[in-house]
Amino acid sequence: SQQGEEDPQALSIQEGENATMNCSYKTSINNLQWYRQNSGRGLVHLILIRSNEREKHSGRLRVTLDTSKKSSSLLITASRAADTASYFCATDAGGGADGLTFGKGTHLIIQP
Amino acid sequence: NAGVMQNPRHLVRRRGQEARLRCSPMKGHSHVYWYRQLPEEGLKFMVYLQKENIIDESGMPKERFSAEFPKEGPSILRIQQVVRGDSAAYFCASSATGGTGNTIYFGEGSWLTVV
Numbered sequence: 001s002q003q004g005e006e007d008p009q010a011l012s013i014q015e016g017e018n019a020t021m022n023c024s025y026k027t028s029i030n031n032l033q034w035y036r037q038n039s040g041r042g043l044v045h046l047i048l049i050r051s052n053e054r055e056k057h058s059g060r061l062r063v064t065l066d067t068s069k070k071s072s073s074l075l076i077t078a079s080r081a082a083d084t085a086s087y088f089c090a091t092d093a094g095g096g097a098d099g100l101t102f103g104k105g106t107h108l109i110i111q112p
Numbered sequence: 113n114a115g116v117m118q119n120p121r122h123l124v125r126r127r128g129q130e131a132r133l134r135c136s137p138m139k140g141h142s143h144v145y146w147y148r149q150l151p152e153e154g155l156k157f158m159v160y161l162q163k164e165n166i167i168d169e170s171g172m173p174k175e176r177f178s179a180e181f182p183k184e185g186p187s188i189l190r191i192q193q194v195v196r197g198d199s200a201a202y203f204c205a206s207s208a209t210g211g212t213g214n215t216i217y218f219g220e221g222s223w224l225t226v227v
Contacts, residue, residue, distance in 0.1 A: 035218075042116075042203060042218040043155070088154055099145065099157025099171055100216070 005103045006089055012109040019076040021106040023089030024069075032065055033090045033100065034074050043088065046074075079110045115139065116219035117186075118204050124225045131191040131198070133222045137206030144187045145216060146179055149201040161187060162210070194226045 007022045023032070031050045035043040049056045049065045049072065056063045062075040076083055086107045090100040115138035125131050137144050142163050147155040160168040161181040172179065176194075181187040191198055201223050205216040 033215075040223075042220040043205075045215050045217065048215060090155075099147075099160060099168065100155075101157065102147075102154030104152070104154045 006087065006106040008106060009104070010107045010109070012111060013079060015079060015081055015110050015112050017079055019079050019083070019108055019110075021074045021087050021108070023072045023074070023103060025072075025089075025091050025101075026070065027091075029067075029091045031092055032072050034061075034063060034072075035088045035090060035102075037086045037088065037105070039085075046087075076108075079108075081110050081112050084108060084110045116204055116206050116217050118202075118219035118222050120222060121220065122223045122225070124227060125194050126227055127195055128193050131194050131224050131226075133189040133191075133202050133204075133224070134186040135189070135204030135206075135219060136186040137204075138208075138217055141206035141208050141217075143207045143210050143216075144181050145205040145207075146187070146189050147203045147205065147218075149203060149221075151200075155203060158189075160210075167210070191224070194224070196226050199224055199226045 005024050013019055029051055031048055033048045034046040036046055037043045047058050047063050049063050051067055060077045065072045086105040088102050088105045090102045117136040119134050144161045146158040148158055149155045157171040159172050159179045163181055164183050176192045178190045201221045203218050203221045205218045207214050207216040
Protein backbone atom coordinates (compact mmCIF):
# COMPACT_ATOMS: atom_id res chain seq x y z
CA SER A 1 0.00 0.00 0.00
CA GLN A 2 1.13 3.55 -0.60
CA GLN A 3 2.83 5.34 2.25
CA GLY A 4 1.89 8.65 0.70
CA GLU A 5 -1.38 9.06 -1.12
CA GLU A 6 -2.33 12.28 -2.80
CA ASP A 7 -5.84 13.53 -3.11
CA PRO A 8 -7.40 14.40 -5.49
CA GLN A 9 -5.87 12.31 -8.27
CA ALA A 10 -6.66 15.07 -10.74
CA LEU A 11 -7.59 18.72 -10.33
CA SER A 12 -8.56 21.25 -12.98
CA ILE A 13 -8.96 24.92 -12.07
CA GLN A 14 -8.95 28.30 -13.73
CA GLU A 15 -5.83 30.41 -13.85
CA GLY A 16 -5.68 32.73 -10.87
CA GLU A 17 -7.52 30.38 -8.54
CA ASN A 18 -5.89 28.59 -5.63
CA ALA A 19 -5.10 24.87 -5.87
CA THR A 20 -5.04 22.62 -2.83
CA MET A 21 -3.68 19.11 -2.84
CA ASN A 22 -3.62 16.72 0.07
CA CYS A 23 -1.36 13.88 1.06
CA SER A 24 -1.99 11.19 3.65
CA TYR A 25 0.52 8.73 4.97
CA LYS A 26 0.48 5.75 7.27
CA THR A 27 3.58 5.54 9.42
CA SER A 28 5.56 8.00 11.48
CA ILE A 29 7.86 10.28 9.55
CA ASN A 30 10.79 12.58 10.12
CA ASN A 31 9.94 14.82 7.21
CA LEU A 32 7.69 15.17 4.20
CA GLN A 33 8.58 16.68 0.87
CA TRP A 34 6.60 17.90 -2.12
CA TYR A 35 7.83 17.58 -5.68
CA ARG A 36 6.55 18.75 -9.05
CA GLN A 37 6.91 16.79 -12.27
CA ASN A 38 6.14 18.16 -15.68
CA SER A 39 5.15 15.61 -18.28
CA GLY A 40 8.15 13.62 -19.46
CA ARG A 41 10.53 15.40 -17.14
CA GLY A 42 12.29 14.81 -13.86
CA LEU A 43 11.10 15.83 -10.43
CA VAL A 44 11.67 19.28 -9.06
CA HIS A 45 11.92 19.67 -5.31
CA LEU A 46 9.44 22.23 -3.99
CA ILE A 47 9.56 22.17 -0.23
CA LEU A 48 10.52 20.03 2.76
CA ILE A 49 8.65 20.18 6.04
CA ARG A 50 9.94 18.44 9.13
CA SER A 51 7.78 16.56 11.57
CA ASN A 52 8.12 19.28 14.21
CA GLU A 53 6.91 21.96 11.81
CA ARG A 54 3.27 22.75 11.14
CA GLU A 55 3.45 25.16 8.23
CA LYS A 56 5.96 26.35 5.73
CA HIS A 57 5.89 28.92 2.93
CA SER A 58 7.87 29.33 -0.23
CA GLY A 59 6.72 31.98 -2.67
CA ARG A 60 3.20 31.04 -3.79
CA LEU A 61 3.44 27.68 -2.04
CA ARG A 62 2.14 26.90 1.41
CA VAL A 63 2.57 23.49 2.98
CA THR A 64 0.96 22.30 6.17
CA LEU A 65 1.66 19.17 8.15
CA ASP A 66 -0.61 17.56 10.71
CA THR A 67 1.22 14.62 12.24
CA SER A 68 -1.76 13.68 14.41
CA LYS A 69 -3.81 13.11 11.27
CA LYS A 70 -0.83 11.92 9.24
CA SER A 71 -1.62 14.36 6.51
CA SER A 72 -0.14 17.27 4.62
CA SER A 73 -1.51 19.80 2.20
CA LEU A 74 0.08 21.83 -0.57
CA LEU A 75 -1.57 25.10 -1.49
CA ILE A 76 -0.61 26.96 -4.65
CA THR A 77 -2.00 30.47 -4.63
CA ALA A 78 -2.80 32.56 -7.71
CA SER A 79 -2.21 29.62 -10.02
CA ARG A 80 -0.59 30.07 -13.43
CA ALA A 81 -0.70 27.97 -16.57
CA ALA A 82 2.93 27.01 -15.90
CA ASP A 83 1.84 25.32 -12.67
CA THR A 84 0.25 22.56 -14.76
CA ALA A 85 2.09 19.43 -13.65
CA SER A 86 1.86 16.39 -11.41
CA TYR A 87 2.57 16.98 -7.74
CA PHE A 88 3.92 14.28 -5.47
CA CYS A 89 4.40 14.06 -1.77
CA ALA A 90 7.25 11.94 -0.47
CA THR A 91 7.95 10.71 3.02
CA ASP A 92 11.07 9.25 4.54
CA ALA A 93 9.42 6.09 5.77
CA GLY A 94 8.71 2.80 4.11
CA GLY A 95 11.07 3.33 1.24
CA GLY A 96 14.09 1.56 2.56
CA ALA A 97 16.45 2.99 5.14
CA ASP A 98 17.43 5.82 2.87
CA GLY A 99 14.72 5.97 0.26
CA LEU A 100 11.78 8.28 -0.08
CA THR A 101 8.29 6.86 -0.54
CA PHE A 102 6.22 8.66 -3.12
CA GLY A 103 2.48 8.74 -3.64
CA LYS A 104 0.87 8.42 -7.05
CA GLY A 105 0.54 12.15 -7.40
CA THR A 106 -2.08 14.76 -8.15
CA HIS A 107 -2.29 15.85 -11.75
CA LEU A 108 -3.02 19.58 -11.74
CA ILE A 109 -4.33 21.34 -14.84
CA ILE A 110 -4.51 25.12 -14.88
CA GLN A 111 -6.87 26.36 -17.56
CA PRO A 112 -6.04 29.78 -19.02
CA ASN B 113 17.94 19.53 -10.80
CA ALA B 114 19.57 20.26 -14.12
CA GLY B 115 22.88 19.29 -12.51
CA VAL B 116 22.09 15.55 -12.37
CA MET B 117 22.80 14.17 -15.80
CA GLN B 118 21.25 10.98 -17.04
CA ASN B 119 21.73 9.22 -20.32
CA PRO B 120 20.34 7.99 -22.48
CA ARG B 121 17.08 9.90 -22.16
CA HIS B 122 15.28 7.26 -24.16
CA LEU B 123 16.29 3.67 -24.73
CA VAL B 124 14.55 0.92 -26.66
CA ARG B 125 15.55 -2.67 -26.07
CA ARG B 126 14.23 -5.99 -27.29
CA ARG B 127 13.27 -8.60 -24.76
CA GLY B 128 16.35 -10.43 -23.52
CA GLN B 129 18.79 -7.61 -24.21
CA GLU B 130 20.65 -5.59 -21.61
CA ALA B 131 19.88 -2.02 -20.66
CA ARG B 132 22.54 0.19 -19.16
CA LEU B 133 21.54 3.56 -17.69
CA ARG B 134 24.07 6.13 -16.59
CA CYS B 135 23.90 8.90 -14.04
CA SER B 136 26.37 11.62 -13.20
CA PRO B 137 25.46 13.31 -9.91
CA MET B 138 25.59 17.01 -9.29
CA LYS B 139 29.05 18.38 -8.75
CA GLY B 140 30.16 17.77 -5.20
CA HIS B 141 27.50 15.11 -4.54
CA SER B 142 28.66 11.66 -3.52
CA HIS B 143 25.27 10.12 -2.74
CA VAL B 144 23.25 8.64 -5.58
CA TYR B 145 19.75 7.17 -5.59
CA TRP B 146 17.87 5.31 -8.30
CA TYR B 147 14.09 5.31 -8.57
CA ARG B 148 11.70 3.70 -11.02
CA GLN B 149 8.42 5.20 -12.18
CA LEU B 150 5.79 3.12 -13.91
CA PRO B 151 3.17 4.92 -16.03
CA GLU B 152 0.71 6.93 -13.93
CA GLU B 153 2.53 5.92 -10.75
CA GLY B 154 4.76 7.59 -8.22
CA LEU B 155 8.44 6.87 -7.94
CA LYS B 156 9.63 3.69 -6.23
CA PHE B 157 12.97 3.64 -4.46
CA MET B 158 15.42 1.11 -5.83
CA VAL B 159 18.91 1.65 -4.50
CA TYR B 160 21.12 4.11 -2.67
CA LEU B 161 24.84 4.23 -3.35
CA GLN B 162 27.90 6.13 -2.30
CA LYS B 163 31.20 5.95 -4.11
CA GLU B 164 32.14 2.28 -4.49
CA ASN B 165 29.49 1.19 -1.97
CA ILE B 166 25.89 0.05 -2.12
CA ILE B 167 24.29 1.41 1.03
CA ASP B 168 20.69 0.29 0.62
CA GLU B 169 19.35 -1.91 -2.17
CA SER B 170 16.10 -2.87 -0.50
CA GLY B 171 14.07 -1.70 -3.49
CA MET B 172 16.03 -3.56 -6.14
CA PRO B 173 14.50 -6.63 -7.76
CA LYS B 174 16.44 -9.70 -6.68
CA GLU B 175 17.37 -10.78 -10.16
CA ARG B 176 18.61 -9.09 -13.33
CA PHE B 177 19.09 -5.66 -11.76
CA SER B 178 22.38 -4.31 -10.49
CA ALA B 179 23.83 -0.91 -9.71
CA GLU B 180 27.26 0.49 -9.16
CA PHE B 181 28.88 3.82 -8.44
CA PRO B 182 32.59 3.46 -9.14
CA LYS B 183 35.32 5.65 -7.79
CA GLU B 184 35.61 7.30 -11.18
CA GLY B 185 32.77 7.82 -13.60
CA PRO B 186 29.00 7.77 -13.45
CA SER B 187 26.67 5.51 -11.55
CA ILE B 188 25.31 2.68 -13.69
CA LEU B 189 21.98 0.91 -13.37
CA ARG B 190 22.14 -2.31 -15.32
CA ILE B 191 19.17 -4.46 -16.27
CA GLN B 192 19.97 -7.81 -17.80
CA GLN B 193 17.61 -9.84 -19.98
CA VAL B 194 14.98 -7.12 -20.03
CA VAL B 195 11.30 -8.00 -20.07
CA ARG B 196 8.29 -5.90 -21.04
CA GLY B 197 7.55 -5.18 -17.39
CA ASP B 198 10.86 -3.33 -17.11
CA SER B 199 9.48 -0.59 -19.35
CA ALA B 200 9.46 2.48 -17.13
CA ALA B 201 11.16 5.76 -16.43
CA TYR B 202 14.28 5.40 -14.31
CA PHE B 203 15.31 8.43 -12.31
CA CYS B 204 18.60 9.11 -10.68
CA ALA B 205 18.96 11.58 -7.84
CA SER B 206 21.89 12.86 -5.85
CA SER B 207 22.57 14.64 -2.62
CA ALA B 208 25.56 16.13 -0.90
CA THR B 209 24.98 14.17 2.27
CA GLY B 210 23.01 11.08 3.07
CA GLY B 211 19.69 10.69 4.77
CA THR B 212 16.24 11.63 3.56
CA GLY B 213 16.17 14.83 5.59
CA ASN B 214 18.32 16.42 2.95
CA THR B 215 17.13 17.70 -0.39
CA ILE B 216 17.86 15.33 -3.20
CA TYR B 217 18.02 16.52 -6.77
CA PHE B 218 16.61 14.48 -9.62
CA GLY B 219 17.81 14.05 -13.15
CA GLU B 220 15.50 14.19 -16.16
CA GLY B 221 15.14 10.43 -16.25
CA SER B 222 15.83 7.62 -18.68
CA TRP B 223 12.78 6.17 -20.40
CA LEU B 224 13.22 2.49 -21.13
CA THR B 225 10.91 0.78 -23.58
CA VAL B 226 11.14 -2.96 -24.01
CA VAL B 227 9.64 -4.27 -27.24
